Amino acid sequence: MTDAKDERRPAGELEASVLAALWAADAPRTPGQVQLSLGASLARTTVTTILTRLYDKGVIGRRREGRGYAYFPVQDVQDAHGLTARRMHSELDRDSDRERVLARFVAQLSPGDERILRNLLESDGR
Amino acid sequence: MTALLLLPLLLPFALPPLARRALDRLTPVAALWSVTGCAVLLAGCSAAALGLFVLLGLLELPLFAALGELVHPLRTASDAFVVPAAAASAGALAVCGWALVRSTTGQVRAFRAARAEAGRGPAAGDLRVVDSPYPDAYALPGRPHRVVVTTAMLRSLDGSEREVLFAHERAHLAGGHHYALVAAELAAHCHPALRRVRDTVGLAAERAADEAAAVAVGDRRLTARAIARAALAGRAARTARPGFAPGAATGPVPQRVQALLAAPRSPRAGRAVAALLVACAAVSCVASVTGTADVHHRVEVAQGEERP
Numbered sequence: 463m464t465d466a467k468d469e470r471r472p473a474g475e476l477e478a479s480v481l482a483a484l485w486a487a488d489a490p491r492t493p494g495q496v497q498l499s500l501g502a503s504l505a506r507t508t509v510t511t512i513l514t515r516l517y518d519k520g521v522i523g524r525r526r527e528g529r530g531y532a533y534f535p536v537q538d539v540q541d542a543h544g545l546t547a548r549r550m551h552s553e554l555d556r557d558s559d560r561e562r563v564l565a566r567f568v569a570q571l572s573p574g575d576e577r578i579l580r581n582l583l584e585s586d587g588r
Numbered sequence: 589m590t591a592l593l594l595l596p597l598l599l600p601f602a603l604p605p606l607a608r609r610a611l612d613r614l615t616p617v618a619a620l621w622s623v624t625g626c627a628v629l630l631a632g633c634s635a636a637a638l639g640l641f642v643l644l645g646l647l648e649l650p651l652f653a654a655l656g657e658l659v660h661p662l663r664t665a666s667d668a669f670v671v672p673a674a675a676a677s678a679g680a681l682a683v684c685g686w687a688l689v690r691s692t693t694g695q696v697r698a699f700r701a702a703r704a705e706a707g708r709g710p711a712a713g714d715l716r717v718v719d720s721p722y723p724d725a726y727a728l729p730g731r732p733h734r735v736v737v738t739t740a741m742l743r744s745l746d747g748s749e750r751e752v753l754f755a756h757e758r759a760h761l762a763g764g765h766h767y768a769l770v771a772a773e774l775a776a777h778c779h780p781a782l783r784r785v786r787d788t789v790g791l792a793a794e795r796a797a798d799e800a801a802a803v804a805v806g807d808r809r810l811t812a813r814a815i816a817r818a819a820l821a822g823r824a825a826r827t828a829r830p831g832f833a834p835g836a837a838t839g840p841v842p843q844r845v846q847a848l849l850a851a852p853r854s855p856r857a858g859r860a861v862a863a864l865l866v867a868c869a870a871v872s873c874v875a876s877v878t879g880t881a882d883v884h885h886r887v888e889v890a891q892g893e894e895r896p
Contacts (some may be wrong), residue, residue, distance in 0.1 A: 474713025475754070478735070481712035482750050486742040501748030501805070521710045535710060535717070553814075567725035567741070567753055568819040569840050578842040579816040582849065 468502040473512075476504065481535065484522055490532035562579045590664065592882070593640055596633035596873035596880075599868055600781040603630060606864055607788040613858030616795035617763070622865050623792060624768040624775075627785045629869040631778035633876040635684065638677040640883050645674020647887065658890040687777040695773065702728055703820045706736045716757070717742070723821040725753055727760035735761070744821035749814035752801050759800030765793040798844050799852070812848035815841065 468476075483499045484491060491499070493510045500509070513533050516522045524531040571579070589877045607623045646652040647662045648670060706716040706728050716728075720738040728734040735757040745753060758836035775782045777881070802811040819841040880892065888894040 478713035478715035484738050484740050485717050499747050501751035516712055521712050568822055571819055575842050579820055582845055583816050
């Protein structure tokens, strides 16, 4: 199933979705598995093209699996363990001003909020 | 006429309830920009009014009267009012100025730290991934714009929910919502009543991005679910952390989710509240300009250049 609308999206957006899918996975993924785990509906050939492009940029790694490759995300070369990023992130976390300059996806919840959200999710059938 | 200058100082107290109504009645984008514009105008007018009170008080002093080349005493309401008002205004202006400087340096520092952080992680397209056990995601304006997402956030959402997240952050960046957030932040330091407006502007920006994301993925329920799931994942990761103080009132996230699950409202519903916002800003501006013109006239009279 291929949606022409998703195929026409800018290449950068498609690359972002594919990289996100690899980071969300806990093991290397074949192009077929990546295609299934994407929210966007893309042709398998498109997914393979994007994976190859990301591999060429050094953002992801790959290993042989059967007749093709399985891909996995790699951290920055200079920062193999992501320690710097993690430390900076926790420093930013302590900065209350950040809440205001950066539009965050979700704000912190109160216990009441949590109950309301769980009810909403349950009534949504998932 | 000096009493007219009190109006710009009092009108900001009317804005928080008006802003809430605007967010309820107008489309989120319209609410975001109209409330932000109104808050900035009211902040500017209140600062101008404080400045005029200080000026009036200073011209009562012989030294400044001489500097201002006043040949007659300045006609003012009465010294009993003008001098304390000037002292209080000077204090208020100093506090506002200090808060503005501190806030600006803090924001710049946080922004630089965020850009440095985003410059390190693996990138693809506009996405920067930060390896972190805490679910978090934010839009980072700059050249080029970035969407920064932690690995924990990516893992707590499924594929279509991640598309919602990206669409939401891209809507923030494409809509220039950070300008509104910065403006509301600065306005909040100019008048205490505008502090609550800052939260409303923040919520309006999130609502605007939510609606844009719902249009982009074509599914309001999916958008609501993604936001709820991301918020709950963040909650689960954060409960054990120090410095977390849960609020008592219903927070912004359930409001956003509920608004998405409800039907989109018609844009015509909010004409009255839009008119009130415009009126609020207009009255404040007219009062400030009239007050300024009046003070100017009185100074000219005192300088002997105009007849009373």
